[in-house]
Structure formats: C-alpha cells, structure tokens
Amino acid sequence: MLEMSTAYLPVNRNWQRYLQDSEDTYRDLENELTQSLKREADRACFMMKYNAFADDPWLWDLDWSTKPLKVKKTVSKKKKVATNFIVRDAPDIVSGAKENYIEDEDADHAEFQQLKGKFEELFSTKDQLFKRNSFLPGYPNWYGLLCNRLKDGLVGPSEVTTSAQVVPKLLKLTWDEYPLYHSRELGWGYLVPGRPLNFGRLDEHQCETPFPLTAAFSLFPPRATNPIRTTQGIISAEEAMLQLNQMSNLTADSADLANHWQATRGSLNKQNHTEHALEQLQKKHIHFQTSDRPAWHLGIGPYDVGVPGCWFFRLPHKSGVDNNVGNPLAKDYLNKIEDGTLKATSSSIAEHVLKLNRNIIYWRNARDRILSQMVVWLRQSQLPRTVTKSESFDPSNQYGAILPQVITSGTLTRRAVESTWMTASNAYKALDRLGSELKAMIQCPPGFSFVGADVDSQELWIASIIGDSHFAGLAGSTAFGWMTLQGKKSDGTDMHSRTASAVEITRDQAKILNYGRIYGAGERFARTLLMQFNHRLTEQEATEKARKMYSINKGNSVFKLNHRGRELASALGHLPEDLVTQEQINNMRKSARKDFSLMHLAKLPTEDLVERRMWAGGTESHMFNKLEEIAQSEFPKTPVLHCRISRALEPRNVGKEFMTSRVNWVVQSSAVDYLHLMLVAMRYLCDTFKIEGRFCISIHDEVRYLIKEEDKFRAALALQIANLWTRFTTILLNSEDHLTPILVMASIIYITQLCTMLQNMG
Known part of the structure; x- marks a missing residue:
C-alpha cells in the first residue's frame, strides 16, 4: 500500500498543449453546437405561422400559447x-x-x-406601453424558456443546451424510426402509431392540440411483418395498414378517428394481464401498462400515456427497466446514435448537432477533473543525470510529473480509488472524441521507458482456482477451470465465447455478463444488461435468456441438510448426505405429515431444515459453492493473505444479508491480494538486482513502471518472475494437491535460473 501511494505520472510540454488545444476546440465546438440548436429552435418557432406545428408528431404537444402585449387604455x-x-x-x-x-x-x-x-x-x-411588459409577447412559451430574460431575449434562444427537455423534439429524434415522446411519469420513450382509439385514458397533462395521428401514420406506417396469426390483444400490421388506407377521408378530429377505430375493431376484447405478467410489472408503471400491443414491434412496453391511436414504448435505461430516461442525448446513448437506432430527422443541421454532441461529450464530462490535476514542473537542475545526458533530451522542453491523488484502499475490497486516471478509458478508435487521448499524454522523459503488464483475466483465474481447490484440489479439474486454462477465443472454447453462443449475444457482451455473475450479480442484473444490449428484446425474452445462462453456468439451487433435515430424510428413506432441491424438501414435508412421529419436523420451515444453500449442475457450481462458503464463514477472509472483511459485514452482524456484496468481496479482494504481492515482489527484485526505476501507477489489474532505458529488458523479466511468484500462492488454497509441491520444486529451479539470467543481464 505504501508502494501504491507513490504514484508518479511523467509529463512534458505536450500536456499543456493537450489542455489548451482541447479547451479551445471544446469552446469552438460548444459555440457551434449552441448556434445550431438556436437555428433549430428558430425553425420550429416559425412553424407557429398557419399552425403548422399541429401536424408535426414531435412539436404538437409543446406549449404554443403566447403572452399578449399589454397596452394602456388611457395615457395621462x-x-x-x-x-x-x-x-x-x-x-x-x-x-x-x-x-x-x-x-x-x-x-x-x-x-x-x-x-x-x-x-x-x-x-x-x-x-x-407599461414600464414592465410581458417577456417576448407573441412568441410561444417554450421558446421564451430558452431565452435570456436579462437580455430581453434579444439574442434569441441563447440558453438552449442538449440537456434541455425540448431539444429532442426540436431535432425530431426517432428511435427505431419512431418519434420520441416525453411522459412525465415514464420519462422518454417513443410512440408507435396503429393502436385502436379509445377513451380509456386521457393524459391530464396533454395540451389542447390533438396528436396528428394522420400525419404520424403517413410518416411511420406499420412495418411489413411475416404472416402471423392475430390473437387477442395483438394488432397486426395488416390491420393497421387497412386503417391507414381508409384514413384519407377522415378528419384529424380525435372523436372522428375514435368512432372509426371502434367501428372497425368493435370486437376487440382486451384481456387482463396474467398473474405471471403482473409480477413483472413495476408498481409505479403498472397503471400505464396496456395488454394490447403491435405485432410488428417489440420493446419496453407498451404503455398507454393518453396519446390517441399510439402505443408508448420506453427507452432502455442503463440501470434497468425500473428507471426512466431523462435525456436521450446523454453519453449512454452514443452507441445508439452510431448504429442508427437514434437519429435526427429535422434537417442536416440536426444531424450535425448529434455529431457535435458526440465529439465533445467526453471532454465535457471529464474536463473539470483533468484541468484540476496536480502538476509539478521541474527545473533543469532538478532533473536526474539520466535525463539530461540522454541524446533525446531537449533543453527547451518542459519536464514534470502529475501526482495522482490516490486513496490506496478506498473501497470495501481495498481497491485503490482515484477520480481521473483509474477511470480513464482508452482513446476511441473513431478518433472523434475530443480529449479521449488522455492516457497518451503521459510520456516518459528522455533516457527512460515504460515497462508494464496487465494480468490476463485476473478475476476469472482467481475464481476458477478457488473452484478447482474446492472440487478436487487440481487446477483445471472443473469445467470452469478447464475453460479458463485451455479455452481459446479462436476456436470458441473459452468461457466468453461459450456464453455468447448459449444466449445469442456478442462475445464482448458475454464478457460483461460473466464478470458480473462472478462478482455476485443475479439474474436481474443479467436481464437488465441483455435489454441494454438489444433494446428490441422484451422483458420476458430477456428473463428467459438470463435464466438459461444462469442455469448453464451457475447451475440450479440445492440445499445441504442440517441435523434436523438429515433426521427427516433418514426417517423417510432418503440418503441424508445428498443435496436436495426445494421441491424434494416440500415432498418430504408432505410425506412426514402422514406420520405423527415426524409431525414436529414437517412443520419446520425450510430455513430450519437446511444448513446452507448450494449450487449444482452448472459449469461454475463448485466455484460459487466455495465463494459462498467463504462469504458465510464466521470471519470471512481472503484465501491467500487472509485479509478479513469489514466487521460490519460479518455474518454475526448481518446474518445472511448482503450476500452479493460478500461474494463480490471474496473475488475482488483476492485480486487486490494478487496486486499487492506483485508490487512487493517487483520492489524486491528491483532493489536486489539494481534495476533503476520506480513505480508509476496501477489501474485495476495493470501495473506500470518508469524504468531506465538500459534496464528495461531486465525489468520486463523481473515482472515475469514477480508474476510467477505470485501465482505460486495457489498452494495455500488446498494442501491436498500432491502435484503442487512437485511443481513448486521444479519452478524454484526454473526461477533460480531466471534470477541468474537477470543478474547476468545487469
């Protein structure tokens, strides 16, 4: 931990140039973005002429009321x-x-x-005129909210930003080619025209202007779908298209449209939700849920928000379907803009606005943290001789260092915490994210080189070793351990490829799900992520995929019986040592009720008959059994360095609560053990073999060192040896592995040879 507190990031004058160029470019792009938004606002305001906004599926529900110009009746x-x-x-x-x-x-x-x-x-x-008159009389109220009152609105809508609620409507954003709509209760979503009209719900906040259903139907007709059998509650594309063909003779009056729909679909009998569907609904959204849905579109919904003739589908939120989307232009939706799911249809200016917002969003979010970095500039007399004597030394250049404000044990799992460098992402491949080249600005001084490495699949390896030690005491003895050691990405036998194939997602998406599961996340987390990865998945489909994935990997829940459960099992002729399912426990209770001598055991709840829950039938079952065993022990501690969890989370204080956090702690805290062992071993090797250099920074499972040019290859070899030493700690996990001492003895001979080589290289 003392070593980690000495983080040191060398910089030169390129750092100042990076800050200046990024800030100047940001100001220019921000101004261009504002001007583009102002032009879109002015364009929309002009639609007030001849009430053109009434036929616009985006602008119809804005506040188009105006304030009158107040005039004195008499003048003294x-x-x-x-x-x-x-x-x-x-x-x-x-x-x-x-x-x-x-x-x-x-x-x-x-x-x-x-x-x-x-x-x-x-x-x-x-x-x-009165001395104080109405603000911008004659202009719509939504336009006035975008103007500066101190300047009397003379400079136009100068207050408009991408976070303004009206901007998605001004840009005429579409999601899957359907118009975006904002509901006060459900947040941002989109409207899918084609629903039979009824007066079951009227939005109390809806403006006087009716929704332009005819125009919406023309712009967003039902998609062509494969022939399907229409069932109760489902409106097919063919039926909706039939309505579109007949709407040419109708007015835009909602009552006229309602009568038409009711005459055409008078036989539609909406069904109530089944008990299973009701369990999936959120309490705050159930009031808006509707049972009828379009056959040509799937999404998060549908809901009834009081817009006649339309279903409402919610936009996916990164935190799950329980949360409303507050801004569809936030950074979480950049990938949806790139793949065309979220598009601007207003004009070429609107498309340009999306591009500008994508370009500056990284710097906008990170600029305060980056500009506040603590930089120490060194005079030439303060530089080491290795720098000044280097052939690439430039006296006109500036050399210094950033001192990251690292908290070496800032989380429950003892991970280091720092707000900028430990959360910085790599530069984007598209090279259009302003400021994303942050890491590239850390440049070593002349005469030095960066030497570093990251541990491949660190948490996966640790979790698999824990599972192997629990099962047979041999590395690779479980399916999970074998995939970790021998699985290959090229032939699809690694863990991530297998998960991706099982639930039909990409390998990168499967990687996120796998790590989340190992950290203790449940099916709810997987369902949320699956719906983020594919917003066209319904909640039921995502739930089924998550359940399938957890059944294959984690396995099914079983129970280990305690002394009461074993007594009951023995009396009924079952093997007391076997693991039983919840269904088997229920059957044993049912059978015990027929025997008066076992009645006292039959009345006991499941918690009083079992010792603990376990997992069986999955590739990772043994690993999770061991992790939960550690998490539920009297004093949970890491297997290697025996670091204990916070007393606040020990079972004597919280019982069986916070199991997700405790399982997560076992894996991630063991990863911190790995990092600490690596740093100590590397420090020892550098001191012993006179490798000139210093610790630079550690980010999660990465370590970086600043090493003298002549010693860089010896430092790389030292990192290999330190990694090998650290991996030998697996002998502490299981003493019954008779092969481990032999491997350790052979490895000691190998490391002795490496150390001899390291010394000779010096």
Missing part, C-alpha cells in the same frame, strides 16, 4: 407631454450629433427628417 397628459418632449427633442440631439460627425451634409439631414416624420407616430405609441 403629463406623461404624454414628457414623452412628446423626449420624442421631439431626441431627434434634435441626434441630429446635432450627426451634424458634428458628417459636417452638415444637407442630403443626410433631409433624409433623417423624412424618416423622423415617417416614424414619429410609431415613436409616440411608446407612451401606451
């Missing part, structure tokens, strides 16, 4: 005289000023007098 004579004096004399003053500047040019003076006479009547109407 005193004010009129004073005003006339000002109006009469002001031109004289201005005229005198003009005469001084243009030296009595008669032509200009005559023109001024002509204009004065023409507009004198207009100037006199100023007396009829």
Whole structure:
C-alpha cells in the first residue's frame, strides 16, 4: 500500500498543449453546437405561422400559447407631454450629433427628417406601453424558456443546451424510426402509431392540440411483418395498414378517428394481464401498462400515456427497466446514435448537432477533473543525470510529473480509488472524441521507458482456482477451470465465447455478463444488461435468456441438510448426505405429515431444515459453492493473505444479508491480494538486482513502471518472475494437491535460473 501511494505520472510540454488545444476546440465546438440548436429552435418557432406545428408528431404537444402585449387604455397628459418632449427633442440631439460627425451634409439631414416624420407616430405609441411588459409577447412559451430574460431575449434562444427537455423534439429524434415522446411519469420513450382509439385514458397533462395521428401514420406506417396469426390483444400490421388506407377521408378530429377505430375493431376484447405478467410489472408503471400491443414491434412496453391511436414504448435505461430516461442525448446513448437506432430527422443541421454532441461529450464530462490535476514542473537542475545526458533530451522542453491523488484502499475490497486516471478509458478508435487521448499524454522523459503488464483475466483465474481447490484440489479439474486454462477465443472454447453462443449475444457482451455473475450479480442484473444490449428484446425474452445462462453456468439451487433435515430424510428413506432441491424438501414435508412421529419436523420451515444453500449442475457450481462458503464463514477472509472483511459485514452482524456484496468481496479482494504481492515482489527484485526505476501507477489489474532505458529488458523479466511468484500462492488454497509441491520444486529451479539470467543481464 505504501508502494501504491507513490504514484508518479511523467509529463512534458505536450500536456499543456493537450489542455489548451482541447479547451479551445471544446469552446469552438460548444459555440457551434449552441448556434445550431438556436437555428433549430428558430425553425420550429416559425412553424407557429398557419399552425403548422399541429401536424408535426414531435412539436404538437409543446406549449404554443403566447403572452399578449399589454397596452394602456388611457395615457395621462403629463406623461404624454414628457414623452412628446423626449420624442421631439431626441431627434434634435441626434441630429446635432450627426451634424458634428458628417459636417452638415444637407442630403443626410433631409433624409433623417423624412424618416423622423415617417416614424414619429410609431415613436409616440411608446407612451401606451407599461414600464414592465410581458417577456417576448407573441412568441410561444417554450421558446421564451430558452431565452435570456436579462437580455430581453434579444439574442434569441441563447440558453438552449442538449440537456434541455425540448431539444429532442426540436431535432425530431426517432428511435427505431419512431418519434420520441416525453411522459412525465415514464420519462422518454417513443410512440408507435396503429393502436385502436379509445377513451380509456386521457393524459391530464396533454395540451389542447390533438396528436396528428394522420400525419404520424403517413410518416411511420406499420412495418411489413411475416404472416402471423392475430390473437387477442395483438394488432397486426395488416390491420393497421387497412386503417391507414381508409384514413384519407377522415378528419384529424380525435372523436372522428375514435368512432372509426371502434367501428372497425368493435370486437376487440382486451384481456387482463396474467398473474405471471403482473409480477413483472413495476408498481409505479403498472397503471400505464396496456395488454394490447403491435405485432410488428417489440420493446419496453407498451404503455398507454393518453396519446390517441399510439402505443408508448420506453427507452432502455442503463440501470434497468425500473428507471426512466431523462435525456436521450446523454453519453449512454452514443452507441445508439452510431448504429442508427437514434437519429435526427429535422434537417442536416440536426444531424450535425448529434455529431457535435458526440465529439465533445467526453471532454465535457471529464474536463473539470483533468484541468484540476496536480502538476509539478521541474527545473533543469532538478532533473536526474539520466535525463539530461540522454541524446533525446531537449533543453527547451518542459519536464514534470502529475501526482495522482490516490486513496490506496478506498473501497470495501481495498481497491485503490482515484477520480481521473483509474477511470480513464482508452482513446476511441473513431478518433472523434475530443480529449479521449488522455492516457497518451503521459510520456516518459528522455533516457527512460515504460515497462508494464496487465494480468490476463485476473478475476476469472482467481475464481476458477478457488473452484478447482474446492472440487478436487487440481487446477483445471472443473469445467470452469478447464475453460479458463485451455479455452481459446479462436476456436470458441473459452468461457466468453461459450456464453455468447448459449444466449445469442456478442462475445464482448458475454464478457460483461460473466464478470458480473462472478462478482455476485443475479439474474436481474443479467436481464437488465441483455435489454441494454438489444433494446428490441422484451422483458420476458430477456428473463428467459438470463435464466438459461444462469442455469448453464451457475447451475440450479440445492440445499445441504442440517441435523434436523438429515433426521427427516433418514426417517423417510432418503440418503441424508445428498443435496436436495426445494421441491424434494416440500415432498418430504408432505410425506412426514402422514406420520405423527415426524409431525414436529414437517412443520419446520425450510430455513430450519437446511444448513446452507448450494449450487449444482452448472459449469461454475463448485466455484460459487466455495465463494459462498467463504462469504458465510464466521470471519470471512481472503484465501491467500487472509485479509478479513469489514466487521460490519460479518455474518454475526448481518446474518445472511448482503450476500452479493460478500461474494463480490471474496473475488475482488483476492485480486487486490494478487496486486499487492506483485508490487512487493517487483520492489524486491528491483532493489536486489539494481534495476533503476520506480513505480508509476496501477489501474485495476495493470501495473506500470518508469524504468531506465538500459534496464528495461531486465525489468520486463523481473515482472515475469514477480508474476510467477505470485501465482505460486495457489498452494495455500488446498494442501491436498500432491502435484503442487512437485511443481513448486521444479519452478524454484526454473526461477533460480531466471534470477541468474537477470543478474547476468545487469
């Protein structure tokens, strides 16, 4: 931990250039973005003419009401005289000023007098205005909210930003080619036209302008689908298209449309939700859920938000379906903009706005943290001789270092915490994320090189070793351990490829799910992620995929019986040592009720008959059994360094609560043990073999060292030896592995040879 507190990031004048260039470019792009949004707002405001907004599926529900220009009914004579004096004399003053500047040019003076006479009547109407009048009279209220009151709105909608709620409507954003819509209760979503009209729900917040259903049907017709059998509650694309063909003779009046739909679909009998569906609904959203749905579209919904003729589907949220989306232009939806799911249809300017927002969003979110970095610049006299004597040393350059403000044990799992460098992502491949080249600005001084490595699949290896030690005491003895050691990405035999194949997702997505499962996350987490990866998945489909994945990997829940359970099993002729399912426990209780001598055991709940829950039938069952055994022990501690969990989470204080956090702690805290052992071993090797260098930074499972140019290869070899030493700690997990001492003895001979080589290289 002391070693980790000495983090040191070398920089040169490129750091200052990076900050300056990023900030200047950000200001330019931010200004361009604002101007583009202002033009879109002005374009939308112009639609007030001839009520063109009423036929727009995005702008129809904005607040188009205006504030009148207040005029005095009568004007007092005193004010009129004073005003006339000002109006009469002001031109004289201005005229005198003009005469001084243009030296009595008669032509200009005559023109001024002509204009004065023409507009004198207009100037006199100023007396009829109140001193404080309405803000932007005649403009729609939504437009006024985007203007600066201090400047009287003279500079236009200067307050518009991408976080404004009206912006997605101004840009006419679509999701899967359907118009976005905002509900106060459900957040951002999109409307799918084609629903039979009814008056079952009317939005109490809805404006007086009716939804332009005819225009929406023309712009967003039902998609062509494969022939399917229409069932109760499902409106097919063919039926919806039939309505579209008949709507040409209808007005836009909602009552007219409602009568048409009710006449056409009068036989539609909506079914109530089944008990299973009701369990999946969220309490705050169940009021808006609807049983009828379009056959041509799947999503999070549908809901009834009071828009006649449309279903409402919610946008997916990164934290799950329980949460509402507050801004569809946030960074979480950049990938949806890139793949075309989220598009702007207003104009080419709107597309440009999305591109600009994508370019600057990284710097906008990180700039405060980056600009506040603590940089120490060194004078030339303070630089080591290795730097100044290097052939690449430039006296005109600046050399210094950033001192990251690292908290060496900032989490429950003892991981180091730092707000910038330990959360920084790599530069984006598209090279259009302003400032994303942050890590590249850490550049070693002349005469030094960076030497580092990251542990491949660190948590997977640790978890698999724990599972192997629990099962047979041999590495690779479980399916999970074998996939970790021998699985190959190229032939699809590694863990991530197998999971991706099982639930039909990409390997990168499977990787996230696998790590989440090992960290203790449950099926709910997997369902949420699956719906994020594929927003077209319904909640039921995502639940089925998550259940299938957990059944294959984690296995099924079983129970180990305690002394009461074993007594009951023995009395009924079952093997007391066997693991039993919940169904088997229920059957034993049912059988015991027929025997009066076993009645006292039959009345006991499951918790009083079992010792603990276990897993069986999955590739990772043995690993999870061992992790939960450690988490439920009297004093949970890591298998290698025996670091204990916080007393606040020990079973004597929390019982069986917080199991996810405790299982997560076993894996991640063991990974911290691995890192600490690596750092100590590397420090020892550098001191012993006189490798000139220092610790730079550690990020999760990565370590970086700043090493003298002549020692960089010896440092790389030292890292290999340190990694080998650290992996030998697996002998502490199981003493029954008779092969481990032999392997350790052989490895000691091998490491002795490596150390001899390391010394000879020096």
